[in-house]
Amino acid sequence: MSNDKYKLALLQVTANKTLYFQETTILFLVKGDLMVEVENQEFALVDGDLLVFNPNESIKITRQFRKETALFEIQIDSMFFSSLYPRFFSTKFECFPSQMETGKREAITNMKKHVAELLISHYSADMTKELRLSMNLHQIILLLIQFFQKEANFYQYHLYNEKIVEVIDYIGQSYHLPLTLEQVAGHFFMSSSALSKLFKAETGHYFSHYLNNLRVRQSLRDLLHSRLGIDDIAQNNGFSNSKTYRVHFKRVFGTSPVKYRQTFFNNNEDISRLRKPQHEELLKEQETDLLAALYYYAHQPEGHVANIEVVETHKKLSIKTQNVREQINADIIVHVDTFEDLLNTGIREEIRQAKKAINLKYIGIQNLFHDTPDAYRVYEQEKLTVFSPYGKFDAVLDFLESLQLGVFYQLSLTDYETISSFYKRERQQFLRHIAMKKGSDFFKTWKVACLFNQNDLPRSVALFKEIQHTLHGIDPEIQLGAELPVSYPDYTFQNDELCSLYLNQVIPECRFLSFRSEPNYTYETANTVVPDLEKFYEFVYKEVKALKGRLSDWHIDLPLYLSEWNTLTGKSRTTNGMFFRGALVLQEVLKLDLQVAGYGFWLNTDLFENNHPIKPIKYDGLELYVNYAGKRPIFHVLAIANRLKGKVLAIGEEFMLTKHYDNYQLLLWNANYFAPHLSKEESFLESQSMTFRIEIPEIESRTYQVKQLDFNRQHGAIFYAYEEFKSSEPLDYESHIYLSEISRPKMQVFDLEVRDGFDFYCMLDTNAVMLLELTAVN
DSSP, X not given: OBOSSEEEEEEOOOTTEEEEOSSEEEEEEEEOOEEEEETTEEEEEOTTOEEEEOTTOEEEEEEEOOSOOEEEEEEEOHHHHHHHOGGGGGOOBOBOGGGGGTTOHHHHHHHHHHHHXXXXXXXXXXXXXXXXXXXXXXXXXXXXXXXXXXXXXXXXOOTTOTHHHHHHHHHHHHTTSOOOHHHHHHHTTOOHHHHHHHHHHHHSSOHHHHHHHHHXXXXXXXXXXXXXXXXXXXXXXXXXXXXXXXXXXXXXXXSOHHHHHHHHHHHTTTHHHHHOOOOHHHHHHTHHHHHHHHXXXXXXXXXXXXXXXXXXXXXXXXXXXXXXXXXXXOEEEEEOSOGGGGGOHHHHHHHHHHHHHHOOOEEEESOSOSSOOHHHHHHHHHOOTTSOTTGGGHHHHHHHHHTTOEEEEEEXXXXXXXXXXXXXXXXXXXXXXXXXXXXXXXXXXXXXXXXXXXXXXXXXXHHHHHHHHHHHHHOTTSEEEEEOOOOTTTOOOSSHHHHHHHHHHTGGGOSEEEEEEOHHHHTOOSSOSSOOHHHHTTHHHHHHHHHHHHHHHTTOOOOEEEEEEOOOOOSSHHHHHHSOOHHHHHHXXXXXXXXXXXXXXXXXXXXXXXXXXXXXXXSOOOEEEEGGGEEOHHHHHHHHHHTOOSEEEEEOSSEEEEEETTEEEEEEEOOOOOOGGGGGOHHHXXXXXXXXXXXXXXXXXXXXXXXXXXXXXXXXXXXXXXXXXXXXXOOOHHHHHHHHHHOSOEEEEEEEEEOSSEEEEEEEOTTOEEEEEEEEOO
């Protein structure tokens, strides 16, 4: 049975028979057990296995274990395929059962689902039959394009350059004409040199090579399915003469057109018999069992894969291992406002979770407290020792000590100058209370970073000296530091005098330095809707590198803490929520780990917004939590990064490979910088997905249990989970808790037999992160 788009057959299966394929062909073994041979390799097929073959490929059935075998064949017409996908004739596909273990499980499951639905529709009499056939056939083709291309023929097309796609479409429609580079360039208002460079850069092929390759592959239809002579075939497919055609044909297929035609017909003597569908009566005998099997595959849960409505990008990563270094994780600071916040049980629970998941090292505070404790006032006025002046904070001190958390105190010198001597004295008394209760060992993990006023640096230096004297008197173990009072783009002082003042009066007293980085305010312009994305690419990392270069010029070698920072973000809550930044943050974090001693984040959105100096708040920050302890993507990024252990064997722009004893960890990410408002356009987000094929030859051959963590918009982004709730009314507490619980990375666990190296496929959504943990099985 067939139409102009595909041919379908339920094959008669016998041993020691070879099937030759003229079109892109899918074999679906619905029922049975076979041994088959493909390219001199023999392997078993069982119920539910699916294979894909290209034109002029073959498979040999060597053994049949069950008499009742149902093997369906679907041939997709090449001209129909190429009308949907112009690069069809320069593309090959592959799909074998073994790929279920290499990251293509969901894609193969989806392929089986749509193949089964097509078969059911094909044999049905439903009024919507043609619509269902068309939908499933198109979905099968889309899955082939996205997940089952051989990587050698993948092309990378980028949204910002659709011109090359238009050029390829034009060539696909006009290849039979006497096309030249100059003619095509003129059609698209380009110079021939510009088109030549663009074509090579985007496709990996020279223009002439691509055109001749396409013409040769298109000529197969005339060569194998007509009685035309070689001269006519050459002319029909754009070649100026048969000699040129023969030369290019041999380059592609390794033989002449005449020999290729003879070999094809010799091998296909029994094809018509093998392809003949079983008689309708025989089909009806198996109908009940076959329909049951097909419905089973058609109704399996569909794995999540991106829709291919736009240009897809594919990349092969061949990873060579080497001992790069030990894995390094910088200290993590999480900010609250004051110690008073730590009296809140909800905040304490968030901190406990962060300590466990991300190995939190410091609690950042902006003030010791806002309101003077009532007990302190009574103590001062009545001198009654029964009133402990700071007793309510003793539980906070015990909490910090129990979790082995230090304190990172960002002391604003501007605020310090404005408070009265009474309030200065009470804060000094509080620090002495801590010294008495906990001793010097407790203060060893305290850092006080003084924040300078760039507009009045001499006054700030005087206040810094005063604080240095006070803290030294309370406990010399307290580490004093200073925020660098320089900024983008030059990272220098207003004049040499101020530079000398800071370097000579402040730096000698410091045990560390701090810095804050916010690219959104740095590049803010009133008239620009779409930001200059090149400026935002790894902005924080580049800023830290520039700053460290400046410190080197000044011969300063002190630990640098990036106390607060951000990535590119949007200007509204909806945009911020939909602009998933997982890979953007991870990419910065992995590089910052090697540059700074620590970096900071706000604990939750409420604390961040209440303490933000600019109101109303325009840009989202980097906070770990949102309402009701819901974890924001930053939390999951840090938790994934904290899982990395052992030696770093390899690192690149999209991956990091580590080894700990006999176990491996492969971290992958797909970082994309784009205008945040585009996050509302689903088709655009789909276009930013990336399909990877990863090859790591040096991974030891053995069986591994693989734990796969997928962190993306669908798994771990709480705002996207909120989108599933369509009520216009505010959500209640139960709904928030539910959303908090389901917003987490997806975990899969499976066994993988590694032989002759690690070979794996995966698809990463825009700014998605994936961690593969390979645990050796004894």
